[in-house]
Amino acid sequence: MTQQRTLSLPHRRPALSGTALVVLYLAMTAGPALAAAAIGGMHAPTFLPILARAAGIAALAMLLMQFLTSGRFEIVSGRIGLDRTMGFHRLAATAALLMIAAHVALFLFRGAQPSLGRVLSRLAAYLTSPAMTTGVASAGLAVVLIVVARSFRGRGLPYPAWRLGHGAAAVLVAALALHHGVVNARFMADPAGGGAIALLAALALGSLAFVYVVRPIQAFRHGFRVESARRLTATVSELVLAAPAGTGFDFDAGQFAWLTIGRRHTVTDNPFSIASVPGDLPRLRFLIRDAGDMSGAVPGLAPGTPVGVDGPHGSFTLAAAGQGPLLFVAGGIGIAPVLSMIRHLSLDADRRPVRLVAGARTPGDHVVRAELDELGRRLDFAALYLVDEGEDADGPSCERGTCTTGHIAGLMHGLEPAAATAFVCGPPAMMEHAARILLDSGIPLDRIVMERFDFDAGNDEVCKAVRRRFTGVLAAVFALVAAAALVASR
Ligand SMILES: Cc1cc2nc3c(=O)[nH]c(=O)nc-3n(C[C@H](O)[C@H](O)[C@H](O)COP(=O)(O)OP(=O)(O)OC[C@H]3O[C@@H](n4cnc5c(N)ncnc54)[C@H](O)[C@@H]3O)c2cc1C
Structure with a gap:
């Protein structure tokens, strides 16, 4: 990479x-x-049909909100992180399904003494009534969409095809639900x-x-x-992009961008962390591990190939750090955003202690180790390189095995873990393990910042804490809907 021009300090971009x-x-x-309750749009003689209507309105609103939570809007996800936004998107989809189920069940069981026979005859009437066709189709398709998304995301189909299919089915679910509301729901007629x-x-x-029109234009702008583009190892490549000077693209060290190779639609794009620093602009550097069609094709890319860059995205930046020590934990290709941040700190001659634990399969897979050690010379820096197998040609320079609390204690010797911020990036299993040992080492939960390469919800302590908060938000929606029904029934 060429030398940096100016340092740009990490800053919080505008985001809610x-x-x-x-x-x-x-x-x-x-x-x-x-709103409908306040105006009388859900009127019914008894409580259950009112609650059923309130649930129906909320289910429709929740379905429509799914488009906003999955749209990768920095204003939405910039502060909390795209992985959490996508995690919320998934949890909210299940909550929307529960709301649909409540809407249907409450209508089925309405009345003073709902017998099984009456419930079944109502169900048969709903399923066969032409006025209900779009509602039934929407609910059925929503179940299929969510089950398929949970179980088969990215499996069986190429990822772009899966994404398009998921988006198209979601549009259909929402359109059918809207039609059902317009045809059947009285509240749709009130302002x-x-x-x-x-x-x-x-x-x-x-x-x-x-997402489908503006973003594709912006990405190539x-x-x-x-x-x-060149191979660094059998499985990892380096990709360097360059733009004309004054491109206007800016980012903070540690962020990522979606790359579209060639002049294709951005529905084919893939997310990659930027391994360079803002001062390297108008060049961007990426470290890419072969994981499939797109990433595997990187080393064969011809110079001059146009690349759409949608970004920057992500909250894995030094803006999340406190004034205390910085501890980076990277597994495999998770070193990419960590390299960017350590390079930024080095260029800035940052005074905070910087510690690094990097894990890889073999010593040769520590692709940027020499670079990191060189950057560390300008910092209060110590690093531990771990490997699963193999030895360096010059003798053992990496430790075998996975990271333990003993390793963290050794690296953090003389430093206050409670004042430290830990940045973790790597495969899901490693992230889970890292979160546990960081907590055991005294790093506070809210000072563990994670970047997930798979957008899966994850099963570590940090994720679980976030999921509990999200569940609370969704429970609040149900409570407010019940409150709306109570207001309407007065
Ligand atoms: C925030 C973030 C930063 C990342 N940074 C890096 C990095 O610096 N270096 C690196 O090597 N890898 C990184 N990844 C992972 C990288 O995006 C995937 O390995 C890559 O998309 C695989 O695409 P493919 O076409 O080669 O493989 P495919 O065969 O298409 O997909 C393999 C798997 O990759 C995932 N995937 C594919 N496309 C997408 C997509 N558009 N969005 C989300 N997941 C997708 C799916 O889970 C799929 O099962 C990052 C991922 C995320 C979410």
């Missing part, structure tokens, strides 16, 4: 805080039911309930237009092209 996002989500999902749903539908449509 977690609290603001929670308030917005509650307002947008439970708000239409509350408050109907207006709120119309606004959400417009936002969902705007989000689709942005910077004019990035392949400058060089």
Whole structure:
């Protein structure tokens, strides 16, 4: 890479805080039911049909909100992280399904003494009534969509095909549900309930237009092209992109971008952490492990090939760090964003102690080890390189085995773990293990920052804590919907 021009300090890009996002989500999902309740749009003689209507309105709102949570909007995910946003998207899909189930069940079991015979005859009437066709189809398709997304995401089909199919099915579910609401729901005729749903539908449509029309144009606007692409090891390549000077692209060390190779639609794009620093612009460097079609084709890319760059994205940046020591834990190709951050700290001659634990399969897989050690010379730096197998030609320079609390204690000797910030990036199993030993080593939960390369919810302590918070938000939607029904029944 060429030498850096100027250092850009990490800064928080404009994005909504977690609290603001929670308030917005509650307002947008439970708000239409509350508005309809206030205006009398859910009127019925007894409580259960009112609650059923409130659940129906909320289910529709939740389905429409799914388009906003999956649209990779930095204003939405910039502060909390895209992995958490996608985790919320998945959890909210299940909650929307539960809301649909509540909507149906409450209508089926309404009345003073619902006998099994009456419930079954109502069910048969719903399934066969022409007015209910779109509602039934929407609910059925929503079940299929969520089960398939949970069980087969990225398996069996090429990822872009899966993504397109998922998006198209989601549009169909929402369109059918909207039609069902317009045909059957009284609240759609009143200005408050109907207006709120119309606004959400417009936002969902705007989000689709942005993702499929605006973003593809924006990604190529910077004019990035392949400058060089080469293999570093049998499984890892380095890709360097360059754009004309003054491209306008900016990022913080540790962030990532979606890359589209060649002049294709961005639906084929893949996310990669930027391994260079902002001062290297207009060049961007990536370290890419062969994982499939796109990543495996990287070393064969010809110089000059246009590359769409959608970004920057992600909250895995030094803006999340405190004033205390910085501990980086990287597994395999997870070293890419860590390299960017350590390089940034080195160029800045940062005074904070910087510690690194990097794991790889063999010593040769520590592809940027020499570079890291060189960067460490300008820092209060210590590193531990771990390997699963193999030895260096010059003798053992890496330790065998996985990271333990003993390793962390050794690296952090003389430093205060409670004041440290840990940045973790690597395969899911390694992240889970790392979160556990970091907590055992005294690093506070809210000072463990993670970058997930698979967007899966994960099963570590940090993820579990986040999931509990998300579940609380979704439970609040159900509570507000019940409150809306209570208001409407007065
Ligand atoms: C925030 C983030 C940063 C990443 N940074 C790096 C990096 O610096 N270096 C690196 O080698 N890898 C990185 N990855 C992983 C990388 O994106 C995948 O390995 C790559 O997309 C595989 O694509 P493929 O076409 O080669 O393989 P495919 O055969 O298409 O897919 C293999 C697997 O990769 C995942 N995947 C594919 N496309 C996408 C997509 N568009 N979005 C999310 N997941 C996808 C799927 O789980 C799929 O099962 C990162 C991932 C994320 C989410």
